[in-house]
Amino acid sequence: MPTLLDISRKTGLSVATVSNTLNGRPGYSKATQLLVQRTAKELGYTANPLALGLLGKSTRTIGLLWSLGGPHSAEGMARDIALRMQHRGYVTHLTDSLSDPDVVGRQLADYRRRGVDAVVIQYESGVVTEEICRQLKGFSAAVAVGPVEPFDEIDWIHHDMPNGYRQAVNHLADSKRTRPALLVHAAVAVHKIKAFLEQCRELGMDVSDRSIINFPANGIHKQFASLCRQSLDERFSREFPFDSLICQCDELAAAAIAWLRERGVRVPEDVAVIGCNNAMLAESLWPPLASIERHDEKVADEIEKLVFSRLDDSDLPARRRNVQSQFIWRESAGKRLSPKTNVKLSGGL
Amino acid sequence: MPTLLDISRKTGLSVATVSNTLNGRPGYSKATQLLVQRTAKELGYTANPLALGLLGKSTRTIGLLWSLGGPHSAEGMARDIALRMQHRGYVTHLTDSLSDPDVVGRQLADYRRRGVDAVVIQYESGVVTEEICRQLKGFSAAVAVGPVEPFDEIDWIHHDMPNGYRQAVNHLADSKRTRPALLVHAAVAVHKIKAFLEQCRELGMDVSDRSIINFPANGIHKQFASLCRQSLDERFSREFPFDSLICQCDELAAAAIAWLRERGVRVPEDVAVIGCNNAMLAESLWPPLASIERHDEKVADEIEKLVFSRLDDSDLPARRRNVQSQFIWRESAGKRLSPKTNVKLSGGL
DNA sequence: CTGAAAGCGCTTACAG
DNA sequence: CTGAAAGCGCTTACAG
Numbered sequence: 026m027p028t029l030l031d032i033s034r035k036t037g038l039s040v041a042t043v044s045n046t047l048n049g050r051p052g053y054s055k056a057t058q059l060l061v062q063r064t065a066k067e068l069g070y071t072a073n074p075l076a077l078g079l080l081g082k083s084t085r086t087i088g089l090l091w092s093l094g095g096p097h098s099a100e101g102m103a104r105d106i107a108l109r110m111q112h113r114g115y116v117t118h119l120t121d122s123l124s125d126p127d128v129v130g131r132q133l134a135d136y137r138r139r140g141v142d143a144v145v146i147q148y149e150s151g152v153v154t155e156e157i158c159r160q161l162k163g164f165s166a167a168v169a170v171g172p173v174e175p176f177d178e179i180d181w182i183h184h185d186m187p188n189g190y191r192q193a194v195n196h197l198a199d200s201k202r203t204r205p206a207l208l209v210h211a212a213v214a215v216h217k218i219k220a221f222l223e224q225c226r227e228l229g230m231d232v233s234d235r236s237i238i239n240f241p242a243n244g245i246h247k248q249f250a251s252l253c254r255q256s257l258d259e260r261f262s263r264e265f266p267f268d269s270l271i272c273q274c275d276e277l278a279a280a281a282i283a284w285l286r287e288r289g290v291r292v293p294e295d296v297a298v299i300g301c302n303n304a305m306l307a308e309s310l311w312p313p314l315a316s317i318e319r320h321d322e323k324v325a326d327e328i329e330k331l332v333f334s335r336l337d338d339s340d341l342p343a344r345r346r347n348v349q350s351q352f353i354w355r356e357s358a359g360k361r362l363s364p365k366t367n368v369k370l371s372g373g374l
Numbered sequence: 375m376p377t378l379l380d381i382s383r384k385t386g387l388s389v390a391t392v393s394n395t396l397n398g399r400p401g402y403s404k405a406t407q408l409l410v411q412r413t414a415k416e417l418g419y420t421a422n423p424l425a426l427g428l429l430g431k432s433t434r435t436i437g438l439l440w441s442l443g444g445p446h447s448a449e450g451m452a453r454d455i456a457l458r459m460q461h462r463g464y465v466t467h468l469t470d471s472l473s474d475p476d477v478v479g480r481q482l483a484d485y486r487r488r489g490v491d492a493v494v495i496q497y498e499s500g501v502v503t504e505e506i507c508r509q510l511k512g513f514s515a516a517v518a519v520g521p522v523e524p525f526d527e528i529d530w531i532h533h534d535m536p537n538g539y540r541q542a543v544n545h546l547a548d549s550k551r552t553r554p555a556l557l558v559h560a561a562v563a564v565h566k567i568k569a570f571l572e573q574c575r576e577l578g579m580d581v582s583d584r585s586i587i588n589f590p591a592n593g594i595h596k597q598f599a600s601l602c603r604q605s606l607d608e609r610f611s612r613e614f615p616f617d618s619l620i621c622q623c624d625e626l627a628a629a630a631i632a633w634l635r636e637r638g639v640r641v642p643e644d645v646a647v648i649g650c651n652n653a654m655l656a657e658s659l660w661p662p663l664a665s666i667e668r669h670d671e672k673v674a675d676e677i678e679k680l681v682f683s684r685l686d687d688s689d690l691p692a693r694r695r696n697v698q699s700q701f702i703w704r705e706s707a708g709k710r711l712s713p714k715t716n717v718k719l720s721g722g723l
Numbered sequence: 724c725t726g727a728a729a730g731c732g733c734t735t736a737c738a739g
Numbered sequence: 740c741t742g743a744a745a746g747c748g749c750t751t752a753c754a755g
Contacts, residue, residue, distance in 0.1 A: 028732055038741080038742085039741065040733080041742055041744095042742065044732095044734060045734085052741085054741095071487065073428070073733070076428055076734090077733065079422070080732095080733060080747055082733085084488075103468065104468075107469065118468075119452065120456065121457045121460060132460075135465065138424070139433075250658050276655055279659070280658045283660070306624065306653065309599050309629045377748055377749085387726085389748090393750060394750085402724065403724060421748085422749070426748085428731045428733090428748085429749060429751090431749085431750080
C-alpha cells in the first residue's frame with residue numbers, strides 16, 4: 026500500500042507538503058499541487074484510516090448496533106444500510122446489542138477506541154439509558170431508532186410500529202369483530218400491547234389481560250412453528266375464545282392459522298388473522314395473509330440522511346423523524362363491511 | 375480512554391515497561407508486573423486497536439464480504455457470524471460484494487489498509503479470481519464459502535447446495551414424477567441447473583432446456599410474488615406442461631403454488647412443488663411446503679473454526695470443509711411411493 | 724530488571 | 740511557497 030512517504034520520495038517534496046496539498050490546504054504552487062495529485066493517482070494512494078483514526082480524524086466507519094435477537098429479524102436493514110454506507114465510501118461495523126445496556130455500553134466504548142465516526146443504534150424501550158446517551162454524544166453522529174424518545178438530544182427516528190397495530194384493530198372493528206386477541210412475546214412488546222388494548226377499548230371491543238397471548242420466544246429459529254402450536258395447545262385446550270388474532274410476526278400468524286385449521290376453525294370466517302412485518306411469503310399464503318408493513322426502507326432512508334447531514338454539519342439541532350407502520354389488508358383479515366351492509370351482516374359474525 | 379501513558383504516569387514506570395509487562399514479556403520483577411496489571415485494571419485500560427493496526431498487529435477485526443444481492447437473502451448468517459465474533463472480542467465489518475470481482479478487489483484492499491485480521495468471502499462462481507485469491511492470502515486468515523474450489527490454497531467451505539436439489543429430484547423420481555421443471559434465476563444458478571439436469575437424466579426423467587424456467591429477479595423485494603406470477607403467465611398461457619417443480623427459494627415456490635391454484639391445478643396431486651432455503655413459514659403453508667435446508671448454522675460453525683484455528687496457527691495447510699444441503703419432505707412434494715405400491719399406483723399419477 | 728529511542732502513517736502548528 | 744518537528748498510542752530492538 027502506497028504511503029505519503031512514497032509520494033514524497035517520488036516527487037522530492039516533503040511529507041508535510043504532500044499531505045497539505047492532498048488535503049487542499051492553500052498556499053502551494055499550482056505546479057506542486059498538480060505534481061502531487063498526479064503522483065498520488067499513479068500510485069493509487071489512499072490515506073490510511075488507521076493513522077487518521079489515531080489522530081482523531083474520520084475513519085470513514087459507521088457502527089450499527091442492532092438488536093437482532095428480537096422475534097422479528099431486522100436483518101434486511103443491516104444489509105440495506107451497509108450497502109448505502111459502502112456507496113459513500115464508508116465501512117460498516119455490525120454488532121448485536123442483545124438488547125442489553127451493558128453490552129451496548131461496552132460496544133460503544135470499543136467503537137470509540139476504533140475511531141468510529143457515527144453510530145446507529147436500534148433499541149427497544151429500556152436499553153438507551155442516560156449513560157448510553159452520554160456515550161452516543163461522543164461520536165460525530167449518532168442516530169437512535171426505536172419506540173421511545175431518547176433521554177437526551179440525540180437524532181431520533183421514531184419507528185412507530187404500534188401505528189400499524191392500531192390500524193389493524195380499526196379494521197377488525199369495522200368488520201364487526203368484537204373479541205380480538207394479540208399473540209406476542211410480551212416481554213419486549215410493551216408498546217404494541219398498550220396500543221392494542223387502548224385502541225380496542227376506544228372502539229368498544231371486548232378485551233382484557235387475557236386477550237394478550239404470550240409467546241415465550243427469544244428470537245426466531247427453526248422450531249418456531251411447533252413452539253407456537255404447543256403454546257396455543259396449552260392455553261386453549263377446549264376452544265379458541267376469540268374472533269380475531271393479531272400476531273407479532275407473519276411466521277407466528279402462519280403457524281396460528283395452521284393450528285386453527287387443524288381444529289376446524291375457519292380463517293377468516295371464524296377467526297380473522299393478521300400478521301406483522303409483511304414477509305414476502307404473506308401474499309402467497311392461503312388465505313393471503315394480512316400484515317403490517319414496517320417500511321424499513323423509509324427508516325434506512327432517514328438513517329442515511331440523518332447520519333450524513335450531521336457528519337457534514339455538527340451544529341445541527343437534534344432532529345426527530347417519524348416512520349409509521351401500516352396495516353396491509355389481505356383476505357385473512359376478513360372483508361371490511363361497508364357501512365350499509367354492517368347492519369344486516371353484523372349478526373352473522 | 376486510558377492509554378499506556380496514563381498507566382506509566384500513575385506507576386512511575388516507563389511506557390515500554392508497561393507495554394512489555396502487559397504483553398507478558400519475561401524479565402520483569404513480580405512486583406512490577408502486579409503493579410502494572412492492577413493499575414491497568416483500575417483504569418480500565420484496553421490497547422487501542424488503531425495503534426496496534428498501524429504497527430501491523432491484530433486489530434481484532436474480521437471482514438465479511440457477502441453477496442447479499444442474490445435471490446435468497448443470506449442475512450441470517452451475517453447476524454450469526456457477527457455474534458460469534460463479538461463473543462470472541464472481535465468486531466465485524468459487513469460489506470456487500472455485489473457478486474462483482476472489481477468491488478471485491480477494492481473492498482479487500484480497503485480491508486488491508488484497515489488492518490482487518492481475517493476475511494470471510496461468500497461467492498458464486500466466477501467471483502473469486504486468481505487476483506482475488508492473491509489478495510486473500512495477504513490476510514492472517516481467509517475463508518472462502520462457495521460452490522467452486524478457489525484457485526489457490528485458501529481455506530474453503532464447499533457449501534454444496536446442488537446436493538439438496540439432487541435429493542429433491544430423487545424424491546420426485548421415487549414418486550413417479552416424469553416431467554420436472556426448475557424455476558430459478560438462471561444467471562446465478564449454474565451449478566444447481568447442472569445438478570438438476572444431470573440427476574433427472576440419470577433417473578430417466580424427461581428434461582430439456584425447456585425444463586428450466588428463468589425467473590429474472592435481481593434480489594428479493596416486495597413485488598417478488600407478482601413478478602413470479604407474471605413470468606409464469608407469459609411463458610405458460612395455455613397449460614403448465616410439468617408434473618413437478620423445484621424453485622430456487624420458498625418465496626418463489628409459494629408464489630408458484632398460488633398461481634397454480636388459481637388455474638385449478640392441484641398441489642401436489644397434479645404438480646408437486648418444492649422450495650428452497652426452508653423458510654420458517656414453509657411448514658405452516660398449505661400444503662406444507664417441502665424445501666431444501668441450507669444448514670447455514672453448520673456453515674457458520676465451520677467459518678468460526680477455520681478462522682480462529684488459522685489465526686492461532688498460520689502454518690496450517692489449506693483446509694476444505696463440506697456442508698451439504700438437504701431435502702426436507704413435506705406434503706407439497708407429494709407422497710413418496712413405497713417400492714411395493716409403486717407398481718400398482720404408477721399409472722395413476 | 725528497566726527505559727530511551729525509533730518508527731507505524733498521518734496531520735498540524737510553526738519557522739523560514 | 741515549503742519543510743522540520745512533534746505527536747496520536749502503541750511495540751520492539753537495544754543499551755545499560
